[in-house]
Amino acid sequence: MPQPKKRASRKLLSQHAWITLAGGFAARHCLVEDISASGARITLDEDASQLPGVIRMAFARDARTGRSCQVVWRRGKSAGVKFL
Template identity: 85%
Template sequence: MPQPKKRAARKLLSRHAWITLDGGFAARHCLVEDISDTGAKIMMDDDASQLPGVIRMAFARDARTGRSCQVIWRRGRSAGVRFI
């Protein structure tokens, strides 16, 4: 029987962050609710269904910082991202 995938330990965070779209344009505010080595759960000010498949997330508004993320799931104002 194959071993079940072990999920990375998540840390509750509740820290303000910014996501950027389109190569650094359209910075949008979000709240990082929890984070792990592999990804994070974010809460948007509006509907998260409008997020594209790949975003950049940073704890500063500067588009040159942060990490590229793949959006894995979207539910209402929440989304799950995996760091790439």
């Protein structure tokens, strides 16, 4: 029987970051609650249901930096992202 996949270990972070939408504009503030090698949990100032499927997240407001992410779940003002 194959071993069940283990989730990457998450590290509590509570660090401010910015997400940008396609085209690199409309930077929005978020808080990275926890992070792992494969993804993160973020909290927004608004309802996360409005997030598109793919975003870019950076710890600096500079849109040229950061990582592309796929939004994998949304609950209220929180969302889970997987790094692409």
